[in-house]
Amino acid sequence: MFDAFFVQQLVNGFSVGLVYALIAIGFTLIFGVLNVVNFAHGEVYMVGAYAGVVLITALAPPLVAVVLFVMAVGAVAGFGLERLAFKPFRRFQDEASLKSKAMREATLLSSLAVSIIVREVVEKVFGGAMRPVPFESQLTDPVQIGELSFSTGQFVIFGAAVAMFAGLQFLLYRTRIGLSIRAVANNPLGAKYVGIDTDRTIIATFVVGSVMGAVAGILVALYYGSVFPTMGFAPGVKAFVAMVMGGLSSIPGAVICAIFLGLAEAVATEFLAQGWSEMIAYGFLLLTLIFFPTGLFGGARDRV
Amino acid sequence: MTLSKTIRGVLAGVAAGAAVSMAALPALAQKTIALGYQAPLTGEMSQYGEVFRNSATLAVEQFNKSGKLPGATVVLKFEDSKNDAKEGVNIAKKFVDDPEIVGVLGDFSSTVSMAAAQVYAQAGLPQLSQTASHPDYVKISEWQFRNITTQAYEGPFVAKWALGEGKKKIAVIAIQNDWGQSVVSNFKDAVEKGGGQVTSVEFYNPGNRDFRTILTKVAREKPDAIYLGMFDEDGASLLQQRRQLNVQIPTYATSSLYSPKLIALAGPSSDGLKLSTTFAADSPEPVVKAYVDEYQSRYKAIPTMFAAQAYDATNIMLAAIAKVGPTVDRKTLRDALAQTAGFPGVTGETTFDPQTREPTKQLARMEIKGGQFALVK
Numbered sequence: 001m002f003d004a005f006f007v008q009q010l011v012n013g014f015s016v017g018l019v020y021a022l023i024a025i026g027f028t029l030i031f032g033v034l035n036v037v038n039f040a041h042g043e044v045y046m047v048g049a050y051a052g053v054v055l056i057t058a059l060a061p062p063l064v065a066v067v068l069f070v071m072a073v074g075a076v077a078g079f080g081l082e083r084l085a086f087k088p089f090r091r092f093q094d095e096a097s098l099k100s101k102a103m104r105e106a107t108l109l110s111s112l113a114v115s116i117i118v119r120e121v122v123e124k125v126f127g128g129a130m131r132p133v134p135f136e137s138q139l140t141d142p143v144q145i146g147e148l149s150f151s152t153g154q155f156v157i158f159g160a161a162v163a164m165f166a167g168l169q170f171l172l173y174r175t176r177i178g179l180s181i182r183a184v185a186n187n188p189l190g191a192k193y194v195g196i197d198t199d200r201t202i203i204a205t206f207v208v209g210s211v212m213g214a215v216a217g218i219l220v221a222l223y224y225g226s227v228f229p230t231m232g233f234a235p236g237v238k239a240f241v242a243m244v245m246g247g248l249s250s251i252p253g254a255v256i257c258a259i260f261l262g263l264a265e266a267v268a269t270e271f272l273a274q275g276w277s278e279m280i281a282y283g284f285l286l287l288t289l290i291f292f293p294t295g296l297f298g299g300a301r302d303r304v
Numbered sequence: 305m306t307l308s309k310t311i312r313g314v315l316a317g318v319a320a321g322a323a324v325s326m327a328a329l330p331a332l333a334q335k336t337i338a339l340g341y342q343a344p345l346t347g348e349m350s351q352y353g354e355v356f357r358n359s360a361t362l363a364v365e366q367f368n369k370s371g372k373l374p375g376a377t378v379v380l381k382f383e384d385s386k387n388d389a390k391e392g393v394n395i396a397k398k399f400v401d402d403p404e405i406v407g408v409l410g411d412f413s414s415t416v417s418m419a420a421a422q423v424y425a426q427a428g429l430p431q432l433s434q435t436a437s438h439p440d441y442v443k444i445s446e447w448q449f450r451n452i453t454t455q456a457y458e459g460p461f462v463a464k465w466a467l468g469e470g471k472k473k474i475a476v477i478a479i480q481n482d483w484g485q486s487v488v489s490n491f492k493d494a495v496e497k498g499g500g501q502v503t504s505v506e507f508y509n510p511g512n513r514d515f516r517t518i519l520t521k522v523a524r525e526k527p528d529a530i531y532l533g534m535f536d537e538d539g540a541s542l543l544q545q546r547r548q549l550n551v552q553i554p555t556y557a558t559s560s561l562y563s564p565k566l567i568a569l570a571g572p573s574s575d576g577l578k579l580s581t582t583f584a585a586d587s588p589e590p591v592v593k594a595y596v597d598e599y600q601s602r603y604k605a606i607p608t609m610f611a612a613q614a615y616d617a618t619n620i621m622l623a624a625i626a627k628v629g630p631t632v633d634r635k636t637l638r639d640a641l642a643q644t645a646g647f648p649g650v651t652g653e654t655t656f657d658p659q660t661r662e663p664t665k666q667l668a669r670m671e672i673k674g675g676q677f678a679l680v681k
Contacts, residue, residue: 009520012517128350130540132571135571140548224513228537234511266516273506274508275508277517
C-alpha cells in the first residue's frame with residue numbers, strides 16, 4: 001500500500017538530513033585536517049545567512065549572485081577565523097609543540113570564544129529576534145508532485161549538497177591542493193618534512209570549509225524564510241553528531257549519517273511526540289559509540 | 305598644578321552637589337514610591353521585556369504628570385530576569401528587601417513568575433504579572449494578580465467559535481511548557497464538552513523551527529481545523545511550512561500570535577488565521593488610539609498585545625496606589641488591587657475577582673486578511 005503521508009514524512013526527513021549534511025561537510029573537512037572541532041562553524045553558517053539576507057534586502061540580485069557573494073564572505077570568515085583562533089596556537093614549530101595535544105585542544109576553546117563573540121555581535125547589531133527574508137527571494141514556494149508536496153528550497157538544497165559533495169571529492173582527489181590537504185590530514189609532521197606548506201594548506205582548508213558553511217547558511221535561510229543569531233546552534237549540534245557517527249573524519253560517512261539522522265527524526269515523529277525525536281538522534285549517537293567506537297565509516301579508512 | 309587642578313575639581317564638585325541638593329530640596333517633600341519590574345531584558349525573550357519596559361515607562365510618566373497622586377512621585381525599578389527562574393527568585397529577594405518598593409510587576413513567563421511568586425507570597429509584596437497565564441499562578445497566595453485572561457477563558461472561547469463554524473474534528477499543536485500544557489487541556493475539555501473531537505495533540509520542544517513532520521502527521525488525521533498554542537516566531541515558521549506542504553486546513557490560534565511580527569515573518573502564508581485577542585491596535589476606541597499614537601511616536605513601533613497588557617498592568621497598579629494615596633504600603637496596595645473593578649484599559653474593561661484574583665476581560669475575534677489583522681464582527 002502506498003502511504004502518501006509516510007512518504008511525505010520521508011521527504012521531510014530527507015530535507016532536514018540534507019541541511020545537517022551541508023553543515024557536516026565543512027565541519028568534517030576541518031576536523032579531518034586539524035583533528036580538532038571547529039566550534040565556530042555554526043557561526044560561519046549564521047554569518048553567511050545574514051550576509052546573504054543583507055545583500056538581498058539591499059539589492060535583490062539573482063540567486064547566483066547572492067551565492068557568489070556569500071561564498072566570498074565565507075572565504076573571508078574562514079580566513080579570519082583561522083587567523084584569530086587557530087594560527088596563534090601554531091606559532092611554535094618544534095616537534096614537541098606540533099605533537100602536543102594541549103596546543104591543539106586549546107583551539108577548541110578559542111574557536112568557541114570566537115563563536116560566542118560573533119553571535120553576540122550579530123545579536124547586538126541585528127537584534128535577537130527572527131528577521132524575515134524578503135518574500136520574493138524565499139525558496140518556500142510549494143511544488144506539488146502527485147500527492148507529495150515539495151518546496152523549491154528542497155530542490156536547491158539537494159542540488160547544492162550534491163554539487164558540494166562532488167566538488168569537494170574532485171578538489172581532494174584531483175587537485176594539487178587537495179593532495180596536500182589529504183597529506184596534512186594524514187600526518188601533519190610527515191607532510192611538513194616532505195616540504196608541504198602546512199600553514200597554507202590549513203588556511204586553504206578553512207577557506208574551503210567555511211565557504212561551504214556560509215553557502216549552507218544562506219540556502220537554509222532562504223528555505224526557512226528567516227534568519228536569527230542562534231540559527232547555527234541546533235543544526236550545528238546535529239551535524240556534529242553526524243560527524244561523530246560517521247567516524248569523525250570521513251566526509252561520505254558524515255553525509256550518510258546526517259541524512260540518516262534527518263530521516264530517523266521524521267519517522268520518529270510519526271510515532272512519538274516531536275520532543276522525543278531529539279532522543280532518537282542522541283540514542284543513535286550513543287549506540288554508535290558503544291558498538292562502533294571509531295564511527296560507522298571511520299577506522300581503517302583514509303582520513304578526509 | 306595637578307594639585308590645584310584637583311582642588312578646583314573638588315570645589316566644583318562640592319558646588320555642583322550643593323546646587324543639586326538645593327534643587328532637590330522642594331522635591332524632598334515629595335515622597336518616592338517605587339514599583340519593581342522584573343522582566344527578560346536580555347536573552348531569547350528580550351523582545352517581550354523590551355516592550356514591557358516601554359509601556360511601563362510611558363504609563364508612569366503619564367501618571368506622574370497627571371497629578372493624580374499629590375505629594376508623591378512613582379518610580380520604576382527594572383531588573384533583568386533573563387527568563388530564568390533562578391534569576392527571578394534572586395530579583396524577588398532584592399525587591400522584597402527594598403523598603404521603597406510597594407508593588408511588583410512581572411515576570412513574563414508563567415514559570416519565572418511562579419518561582420518569584422513564592423518569595424513575594426512569603427514576604428507579603430503584591431505581584432501583578434502582565435502575562436503569566438498558568439492557572440496555578442494566582443492560587444499561590446493572596447498577593448498574586450495578573451492582567452491576562454487565562455487559557456481557562458480563552459480555550460473555551462476559541463473552541464466555541466470553531467465549533468460554531470462547523471469544525472468538529474480539531475487537531476492541536478502546542479509548545480511543550482507549562483503554558484502550552486494549559487492551552488491544550490483547556491481547549492480539549494471545551495471542544496469535547498461542545499460535542500467536538502480533538503483528533504491529535506502534538507507538543508513540540510521550544511526552539512524547534514521545523515514543523516513539517518508535525519504538520520504531515522496532523523494532516524493524516526484529516527481534521528476540520530488546527531488550533532495553535534505558540535508564540536509569533538514559531539507560529540510564523542509553522543504557517544509558512546503549512547503553505548509549502550499545501551495543507552489547507554483552517555487554522556485557529558491563541559492570542560499570543562497577535563503580533564505584527566507574525567505577518568512580517570510569515571507574509572501571505574498567515575492569511576486566514578483566526579485568533580482571539582484582548583487588544584487590537586487598530587481599534588477605534590479613544591483610549592486605545594491615544595495609547596497607540598503615543599507609543600508609536602515614542603518607540604517607532606506599533607504596540608503588540610503584550611505591550612498593551614503591560615501598559616494596563618502598570619496603570620492598574622498606579623490606579624490602586626492613587627486610590628490609597630501617598631501613605632500606600634504593601635498591604636493597603638494589595639487590598640486596593642483586589643478591589644479593581646471595571647478598569648478602563650486598552651485591553652478592555654478589567655475586573656479582578658476579589659476572591660480568586662482572576663481577571664475578567666472582553667475577548668475579540670480576529671482574522672488575518674490580506675496581510676492585516678482585522679476584527680471579525
